[in-house]
Amino acid sequence: MKKYTDFAVKQIVNLCNIPSPSGYTQKATEYLMKIFKDLGFTPLYTRKKAVLVTLGGEGDHLILAAHVDTLGAMVRSIKGNGRIRHTKIGGFPENNIENENIIVHTRDGKEYEGTAYLVHPAVHVYSDVGSMTRNDETVEIILDEKVSSKKDVEKLGIKVGDFISFDPRTKVTKSGFIKSRHLDDKASAGLLISLAKMVADKEITLSRKVSLLFTTYEEVGHGGSAGIPQDTTDMISVDMGAVGDDLTTDEYKVSICVKDSGGPYDFDLTNDLIRIAETMKLNHALDIYPRYGSDVEATLHAGYDIRHALIGPGVFASHGYERTHKSGVENTLKLLVEYINPNDAVEL
Numbered sequence: 110m111k112k113y114t115d116f117a118v119k120q121i122v123n124l125c126n127i128p129s130p131s132g133y134t135q136k137a138t139e140y141l142m143k144i145f146k147d148l149g150f151t152p153l154y155t156r157k158k159a160v161l162v163t164l165g166g167e168g169d170h171l172i173l174a175a176h177v178d179t180l181g182a183m184v185r186s187i188k189g190n191g192r193i194r195h196t197k198i199g200g201f202p203e204n205n206i207e208n209e210n211i212i213v214h215t216r217d218g219k220e221y222e223g224t225a226y227l228v229h230p231a232v233h234v235y236s237d238v239g240s241m242t243r244n245d246e247t248v249e250i251i252l253d254e255k256v257s258s259k260k261d262v263e264k265l266g267i268k269v270g271d272f273i274s275f276d277p278r279t280k281v282t283k284s285g286f287i288k289s290r291h292l293d294d295k296a297s298a299g300l301l302i303s304l305a306k307m308v309a310d311k312e313i314t315l316s317r318k319v320s321l322l323f324t325t326y327e328e329v330g331h332g333g334s335a336g337i338p339q340d341t342t343d344m345i346s347v348d349m350g351a352v353g354d355d356l357t358t359d360e361y362k363v364s365i366c367v368k369d370s371g372g373p374y375d376f377d378l379t380n381d382l383i384r385i386a387e388t389m390k391l392n393h394a395l396d397i398y399p400r401y402g403s404d405v406e407a408t409l410h411a412g413y414d415i416r417h418a419l420i421g422p423g424v425f426a427s428h429g430y431e432r433t434h435k436s437g438v439e440n441t442l443k444l445l446v447e448y449i450n451p452n453d454a455v456e457l
């Protein structure tokens with residue numbers, strides 16, 4: 110299992126380093142298409158450019174869904190002084206991007222570096238550096254280009270609507286922590302790639318038909334709303350486990366969500382996952398996420414008649430500089446392996 114956990118971590122790092130804010134995910138989906146082809150599968154794009162890959166098996170169709178879109182921003186306007194006002198993609202306070210390096214991606218493929226700064230960034234000049242409320246008027250993008258006017262910026266080819274990605278600052282520590290932006294949900298996407306590799310390597314066989322779905326609009330609410338194969342009976346969102354307050358998930362556990370903002374998850378499917386976690390003595394937690402909506406809930410809202418569940422590795426400081434641990438990734442992988450083949454002899 111260590112081999113596959115390490116492979117998952119490698120994939121997580123690779124994915125985190127591919128900029129993919131919702132709406133600008135083509136580099137991430139191209140990466141997925143290539144890796145699944147290399148593993149011997151036949152990945153497909155849905156019309157809205159999610160990636161669907163059937164791993165094999167027969168019978169009731171199970172979809173395991175992770176999302177590869179992330180938080181990000183867009184150019185809202187170019188200011189007279191050559192600085193940029195942004196608009197957010199996804200939900201986060203500006204505090205979480207202050208002082209972060211960014212890349213502006215123009216629609217014709219150019220990239221420009223810059224930084225998100227407070228409009229009063231220097232403590233030797235301004236008295237309100239600590240107290241100023243952070244929002245899209247007080248945090249601005251300063252490009253690392255010699256520009257001082259709107260015209261200068263326009264000359265670079267930057268326009269309203271260009272995408273902005275944040276430096277993920279991905280780091281894997283010797284002690285097994287994975288720190289990065291966008292572990293939501295690239296931690297899960299990476300471990301699903303590893304699950305596919307286990308199938309490709311014939312380490313596990315499938316007791317039912319299993320497909321992976323990598324959606325691209327989760328952070329804006331409609332990732333899982335389309336492109337679900339008609340024969341799907343069950344769908345599990347594999348997405349970050351929330352950590353904090355009275356929740357018992359941490360970075361080492363696989364979190365099984367029993368209820369979130371969208372209500373309770375399917376009773377029987379969730380029970381099956383809990384029973385496996387208990388039987389296998391996996392380090393796991395059952396939790397209620399108070400401020401969370403998942404992709405599979407988007408699928409249900411779109412009218413699909415399926416059973417739904419949500420599991421994933423615990424991710425600390427979600428939608429900020431996030432942290433999880435290899436053991437959380439491994440516990441999630443183990444739960445999925447056992448779920449897709451209860452009789453498998455794989456050494457866990």
Ligand SMILES: [Zn+2]
Binds near residue numbers: 176293294327348
């Ligand atoms: Zn997510």
